[in-house]
Amino acid sequence: MKFNYDKKTLIITFIITILMLFVGIKFFKSFEISKGFWKYLSLFFSLFIIFALILSYLFSPERVILGDKLIIYRIISKVYIDYSKIKEILSADAKELAYSSTKLFGNSGVFGYYGKFQSNKLGIYYLYTRRISGNYVILKTIDKTYVLAPNDVDLFMKNLREKCNL
Numbered sequence: 001m002k003f004n005y006d007k008k009t010l011i012i013t014f015i016i017t018i019l020m021l022f023v024g025i026k027f028f029k030s031f032e033i034s035k036g037f038w039k040y041l042s043l044f045f046s047l048f049i050i051f052a053l054i055l056s057y058l059f060s061p062e063r064v065i066l067g068d069k070l071i072i073y074r075i076i077s078k079v080y081i082d083y084s085k086i087k088e089i090l091s092a093d094a095k096e097l098a099y100s101s102t103k104l105f106g107n108s109g110v111f112g113y114y115g116k117f118q119s120n121k122l123g124i125y126y127l128y129t130r131r132i133s134g135n136y137v138i139l140k141t142i143d144k145t146y147v148l149a150p151n152d153v154d155l156f157m158k159n160l161r162e163k164c165n166l
Contacts, residue, residue, distance in 0.1 A: 001150035002063045003112070006131035012109035017053060024049035053110075060111035061128040064150055066159055070139075072128045072148065079128065081141060083164045088140040089157055094149065097121070098132050122147075 005013070027046035034042050058075045065071040070086075072079035097119060104124070106115010112130040119125070122138065122145050129136065129149035137153055137160075139146040150156040 001066075001152065001156050003061050003128075003130040003149055004151050005112070006133045008133065009109060009112060009131055013111055016110045020049045020053055056107055056110045059107070059114060061114055061130060061148075064128075064148055064156070066163055070160070070163075072146075074128075079126075079146075081139065081146065085141040085143070086139055086160075086164045086166070087142060088138075089160055089164070089166060090138040090140070091153060091157065092136050092138055092147070094129070094132055094134050094136050097136060097147065101127075117147075 024046045027042045027049070030042040031039055031046065059077065061072055061074055063073045065073055070081040070083065072081070098113070100121065101117045101119040104116040104118055106117065106127065107113065109132075112128075113132060114128050115126070117125055117127050125138075125145035125147050127147045129147065131149050134149065135153045137148045137150065137157055139148065139160075148156075
């Protein structure tokens, strides 16, 4: 099942991408006129900005696959979850969870929402979504909690419960 962007995520991604490219170009132009240390510092920042944008896209969750294992598909660093480790499957309102959570390490809006987060309700959890609206699926495993946002939450939960025998 695919993860689609919502309007807010698209707007955030567009604005941040344009701003970062603008700043990156300014740093690169500064590289041409600067001398010594400042020349290399401006080059470093322009490359850093481009690298950060590319990584944000590459780590963004694209879809979830229910195969031999549950696979959270990203261009790099796919996440595999064994069905036997899933102990509980829940649904939660995306906005309620998002506004009650703190980001520990991750991305909040550019090409999606993903990374390590914490909330009073779930404790530490790993978020893999491309939207901040609708409902999320919460997967509690033996050792971690995952939050996903497939397009059709009810169908996904039904199919996942069949795979997990829950």
